[in-house]
Amino acid sequence: MTKAALCRIIMLALAASLSGCGAGGSGGGIAAASTQGSGGGIGGTGATSSGTIDGFGSIFVNGVEFDTDEAEIEIDGNSASEDELGLGMVVLVTGTVNEGGVSGTATRVVFDQEVEGPVETIERDQDGDSMLITVLGVSVIAERTGTVFEATGFDTLVPGDVVEVSGFPNGEGQLRATRIEKKADFVPGISEVEVEGVVTGLTETRFTLGEIVVDYSNADLSGVPGGALEGGMLVEVHGTLENGLIEAFRVEQEGGVEDAFEVDEEVSVSGTITSFVTIGNFEVNGVTVDASNATLWPTDMVLGNGEIVQAEGSWDGSILRAREVDARRGRIEVEAAVTAVDAAGNSVTLQLAGGTVRVQLDSRTLLEDNTGLAEPMTIDDLRTGDFLEVEAIMVGDSLVATRIDRDDADDDVVQAPVESFATGSSVTLLGITYTTQGAEFENQDDMPLSSEQFYGAVQVGTLVKIKDEQTADGTADEVEFEFEGALDGGLEFENEPSEPNEPNEPNEPNEPNEPNEPNEPNEPNEPNEPNEPVE
Incomplete structure (x- = not known):
């Protein structure tokens, strides 16, 4: 068992003794002295960590609070300060981690966005929980709750906004955005853009990146070995865009995250699982991982393509030999007002019409304040009556929040596996029973169902979302099946590998024509009667 896993068990047990309250440090800025927190178990000296910034004080990455006072901070190749870092940025941290894996010291922090340019198109899903945007030909999946928005919002983003996008590639040529920041309004030929891709x-004087044409005739190529581009090279292009053409002023060769790793170094990488073959052979954010001997958290987690995880272990020069793989996103959601905050125990309790739900925070919980009251926001900033949107993972009987957004009051929402139901009458999720008479029912594709169809299909354990519209009264207004294997936007927007077409059924052989009945042989002519001999 890893130190991180042992610490997590101890913390959850301690939490249960503290009046049933949750434990763990709060993302978004727990006290440095806290010894509580899940994840981050990369104890030892030298360590490299790649993941999102989940909190400040100094910065929290993959569950470790890194002191950045003496760190070199680099943003897009330029020297920067900690104040320029933001929640949701995917960064690479080099430094040391203290024994216990809770805190460390960063020597270098690097951030380089995946794409920056004007939003070309926006397509929102029917539920209003996710959207697909295109930026310089790159497809980006953004979530209302799962994506941090800066200087814009899920509902206010419009085509023409120049945005900086950070996130995780999903292996299908798309990004799942962890952060979208509006930089400016687009001005053709003036606004600076940045995009990565493979040279074709x-x-x-020119090359293409996907559908984008790049003119590099006046570009600085000092970041390319020998100053000579080659077909198939992964590059990052900086320039301006006009009429679909990027006039590049700088082109640099790009490498993978693993280029920063040292052999036998402790490594922690967060990202989307891709190229999954077996538990001993898959990739996380492009890094090859062998989790054959790893502890999984939660223990019932099933690894596979599309899961967002954190893998921790030792780098052997080509493979991350993981000791622990942790889930980093959850499919349980609760949207409701706060009825109690236990900052010492790192938990919040939400009030729904039919009861309460308690949620624990840990050192990887990302807290975002969409009301603008606190930046960065910590658990100490939460108050009774605040309306929170919570995403969480079920660990045993406890809910552990992956992220918490404070927002304006809205409808109560609960998304969780069905615990029990009374056919045609009610459904119970997270211990809260909702009456369903008069509710609208939908399947996973947002198509309407009758009450009879819903109750004919629902089972204990089925993932269901219930909306109880303001003012919440415990009667469900909307009841919808959700897909457990995909985050918001997954079913609608992700490019699933094409299923092989079913072989066409062979045509039924034509029935052989019935052989023509042979013509009846002509009756032989009757021989002529011999002429009578002439007399």
Whole structure:
């Protein structure tokens, strides 16, 4: 068992003794002296961590609070300060981690966004929980709750906004955004853009990245070995955009996250699982991982493509030999007002019409304040009556929040596995029973169902979302099946590998024509009667 796993068990047990309150440090800025927190178990000296910034004080990455006072901070290749870092940025931290894996000291923090440019198109899902945007030909999945928005919002983003996007590639040529920041309004030929891709169609002056044409005739190529581009090279392009053409002023060769790892170094990487073959052979954010001997958290987690996880272990020069793989996103959601805050025990309790739900925070819980009252927001900033949107993972009988957003009051929402139901009458989730008479029912594709169809299909353990519209009264207004294996936007927007077409059924052989009945042989002509001999 890893130190992180042992610490997590101890913390959850301690939490149960503290009047049933949750434990763990709060993302978004727990006290440095706290010894509580899940994840981050990369104890030892030298360590490299790649993941999102989940809190400040100094910065929390993959459950470790890194002191950045003496760190070199680099943003897009330029020297920067900690004040320029933001929640949801995917960063690479090099430094040391103290024994216990809770805190450490960063020597270098690097942030480089995946794409920056004007939003070209926006497509929102029917539920209003996710959207697909395109930026310089890159497809980006953004979530209302799962994506941090800066200087814009899920509902206010519009085509023409120049945005900086950070996130995790999903292996299908798309990004799942962890952060979207509006930089400016787009001005053709003036606004600076940045995009990564593989060089194709290379000529003496131009090449293409996907559908984007790049003119590099006046670009600085000092970041390319020998100053010579090659087809198939992964590059990052900086320039301006006009009429679909990027006039590049700088082109640099790009490498993978693993280029920063040292052999036998302790490594922690967060990202989307891709190229999954077996538990001993898959990738996380492009890093090859062998989790054959790893502890999984939660223990019932099933690894597979599309899961967002954190893998921790030792780098052997080509493979991350993981000791622990932790889930980093949850499918349980609760949206309701706060009825109690236990900052010492790192838990919040939400009030729903039919009862309360308690949620624990840990050192990886990302807290975002959409009301603008606190930045950064910590658990100490939460108050009774605040309306929170919570995403969580079920660990045993406890809910552990992956992220918490404070927002304006809205409808109560609970999304969780069905615990019990009374056919045609009620459904119970997280211990809260909702009456369903008069509710609207939908399947996973947002198509309407009758009450009879819903109750004919629902089972204990089925993931269901219930909306109890303001003012909440414990009667469900909307009841919808949700897909357990995909985050918001997954079913609607992710490019699933094409299923092989079913072989066409062979045509039924034509029935052989019935052989023509042979013509009846002509009756032989009757021989002529011999002429009578002439007399």
